[in-house]
Amino acid sequence: MKGMNHAVPQAVVQRLTKYLAHVQTVCEQQIEWVSSGELAATLGLTSSTVRQDLSYIDFSGTSKRGYETTGLRRVLRNTLGCDKTWRTVVVGAGNLGRALAQHEDFARRGFQIVGIFDNSESIIGSKVGNLTVQAVRLAPKWIGVQKVEIGIIAVPSAAAQEVGDILIASGVRGLLNLSLAHIVVPRHVSVIDSRVVASLMELTHAIKFAG
Amino acid sequence: MKGMNHAVPQAVVQRLTKYLAHVQTVCEQQIEWVSSGELAATLGLTSSTVRQDLSYIDFSGTSKRGYETTGLRRVLRNTLGCDKTWRTVVVGAGNLGRALAQHEDFARRGFQIVGIFDNSESIIGSKVGNLTVQAVRLAPKWIGVQKVEIGIIAVPSAAAQEVGDILIASGVRGLLNLSLAHIVVPRHVSVIDSRVVASLMELTHAIKFAG
DNA sequence: TAGATTGTTAATCGATTAACAATC
DNA sequence: TAGATTGTTAATCGATTAACAATC
Numbered sequence: 221m222k223g224m225n226h227a228v229p230q231a232v233v234q235r236l237t238k239y240l241a242h243v244q245t246v247c248e249q250q251i252e253w254v255s256s257g258e259l260a261a262t263l264g265l266t267s268s269t270v271r272q273d274l275s276y277i278d279f280s281g282t283s284k285r286g287y288e289t290t291g292l293r294r295v296l297r298n299t300l301g302c303d304k305t306w307r308t309v310v311v312g313a314g315n316l317g318r319a320l321a322q323h324e325d326f327a328r329r330g331f332q333i334v335g336i337f338d339n340s341e342s343i344i345g346s347k348v349g350n351l352t353v354q355a356v357r358l359a360p361k362w363i364g365v366q367k368v369e370i371g372i373i374a375v376p377s378a379a380a381q382e383v384g385d386i387l388i389a390s391g392v393r394g395l396l397n398l399s400l401a402h403i404v405v406p407r408h409v410s411v412i413d414s415r416v417v418a419s420l421m422e423l424t425h426a427i428k429f430a431g
Numbered sequence: 432m433k434g435m436n437h438a439v440p441q442a443v444v445q446r447l448t449k450y451l452a453h454v455q456t457v458c459e460q461q462i463e464w465v466s467s468g469e470l471a472a473t474l475g476l477t478s479s480t481v482r483q484d485l486s487y488i489d490f491s492g493t494s495k496r497g498y499e500t501t502g503l504r505r506v507l508r509n510t511l512g513c514d515k516t517w518r519t520v521v522v523g524a525g526n527l528g529r530a531l532a533q534h535e536d537f538a539r540r541g542f543q544i545v546g547i548f549d550n551s552e553s554i555i556g557s558k559v560g561n562l563t564v565q566a567v568r569l570a571p572k573w574i575g576v577q578k579v580e581i582g583i584i585a586v587p588s589a590a591a592q593e594v595g596d597i598l599i600a601s602g603v604r605g606l607l608n609l610s611l612a613h614i615v616v617p618r619h620v621s622v623i624d625s626r627v628v629a630s631l632m633e634l635t636h637a638i639k640f641a642g
Numbered sequence: 643t644a645g646a647t648t649g650t651t652a653a654t655c656g657a658t659t660a661a662c663a664a665t666c
Numbered sequence: 667t668a669g670a671t672t673g674t675t676a677a678t679c680g681a682t683t684a685a686c687a688a689t690c
């Protein structure tokens with residue numbers, strides 16, 4: 221209802237990605253309607269939270285029926301920005317960087333990996349899928365020419381800030397940081413920490429204190 | 432101070448992983464003391480939040496000096512469970528699964544990948560580092576014998592719940608879910624969603640509404 | 643000692659949940 | 667119509683921040 225009022229809390233944005241994942245599934249099953257109660261039960265939330273969350277997006281439900289699935293999918297995709305293609309580069313062509321550059325889920329959601337960079341002479345020039353690993357020093361010019369919008373940082377923590385600075389200076393608008401390091405960025409750039417490794421630590425903490 | 436009182440809020444646990452990353456760095460630089468103000472400035476928090484967070488762990492600071500770095504590192508590692516080795520398997524030997532199985536950061540933090548499984552005949556038997564990809568049907572027995580504690584789910588979303596059920600029945604205590612699917616688990620098992628793909632959506636949402 | 647920094651309590655802020663009138 | 671479900675307001679809950687006495 222609030223539509224483009226965009227002060228959507230981060231906690232809500234995170235849940236929107238979950239709603240989209242589920243709505244995508246039910247759409248594929250040709251199911252036409254989904255209620256806040258169903259979404260809540262599926263994702264372990266309360267229906268109140270779901271309705272509150274969906275009030276942030278520009279889409280209305282229907283009394284007695286719930287939310288029309290294809291419409292909800294469209295608006296969630298639009299709100300989350302995955303209704304367009306985002307030109308993306310990966311810096312760091314180690315195991316993780318190479319894997320992400322070829323990760324199908326990224327392409328499917330509109331994240332098109334158009335380049336991959338590394339600093340190691342032994343890796344530069346090698347192939348990753350259709351792409352050839354380029355030297356990091358070529359990145360700034362190339363990113364500008366190719367109108368790259370997103371940079372994925374898949375280098376060791378010690379190099380993460382430096383790579384971030386290069387990407388930002390080259391004009392990317394957002395960074396996905398896969399390292400454990402905290403990256404400082406100017407206000408006009410967005411960063412999200414992927415937390416793959418940190419997640420495992422959260423998991424072991426939880427295991428230690430579970431039944 | 433509260434020590435093993437373990438109702439540590441998830442938001443706090445997430446920040447503890449960040450404190451550990453930074454404390455690790457300063458320890459390597461032979462710096463002996465770190466204050467709540469420094470930690471806050473580095474990570475973009477308030478010193479109040481840092482002190483409140485550290486009050487959950489069994490470690491005290493010193494007036495006028497702050498926190499002794501190697502001691503803080505030890506207690507954070509212990510609290511987060513990365514002071515021991517966790518026997519871990521990966522299910523799904525696609526790009527992402529293979530990359531994670533070989534990811535150095537995991538090994539460095541004590542997550543020892545002892546097995547990798549897949550369902551595809553064309554992948555079974557192939558090598559991933561020192562490991563050989565095994566058929567998923569062999570997982571339950573193998574996991575029991577090998578005393579595996581953690582399972583990493585790197586299969587497509589549609590198969591994630593089924594793989595989770597197999598891992599849980601085999602006796603793992605925690606799951607790291609890399610798929611976009613929501614996984615339902617019994618109370619004695621912990622799950623953390625890694626959100627690599629979802630993070631990119633959070634990022635594009637942020638980019639759309641940034642300056 | 644004087645001053646910096648902790649640990650902790652109280653105040654504020656924000657997010658979740660409950661409740662219910664509106665509605666299809 | 668009757669009943670299920672939304673949208674929204676108000677109440678609750680929890681997390682962050684401010685403030686300050688204790689302390690080294």
